Amino acid sequence: MTQNRRSIIVLVLLVLGISAANQWWVGRHEASQGETLAALAQPGDLHMLSSQTCVICLEARLWLQRHQVRFSECIIETDAACAAQFEASRAPGTPVMLVRGQPQLGFDAQRIIDTLGRAAPAS
Helix, strand or coil, X not given: CCHHHHHHHHXXXXXXXXXXXXXXXXXXXXXXXXXXXXXXXXXXCEEEXXXXXXXXXXXXXXXXXXXXXXXXXXXXXXXXXXXXXXXXXXXXXXXXXXXXXEEEECCCHXXXXXXXXXXXXXX
C-alpha cells in the first residue's frame, strides 16, 4: 500500500469518527432538551397553532411526541377558533407556540425551555 493511499484511508476513518461523535453529541443534546422540556411542561403550558401544510409543524409535533412533552394543538384550516387565535397573534406563519400564553413563532425547544423556566406556571 502506498503512503498516499494509507493517508487517504486514515483521513476517511478520521472523518467518519468525527461524524459519528458529532451525531452522538447532537442526539444526546436533543434527548437532554426533551427530558428537560417534558419535566417543565405541565398540562396547558404548551399549545401549538399549526397548519396542515406546514413541515415545521409536523417536525415540532413529532419532536414533542417523541420526547413525551405534554402539549395541545389546533389546525388553523379546520378549526375556526384556532384560525381566529392565529389571526390575533399576527404571526407571519406557523407554527405559533403559545408557551403559557406567550406566542413564539416557530419551534425552538431551548427557547421554550427558557420561557418555561422564567414564566410563572398558569393557575
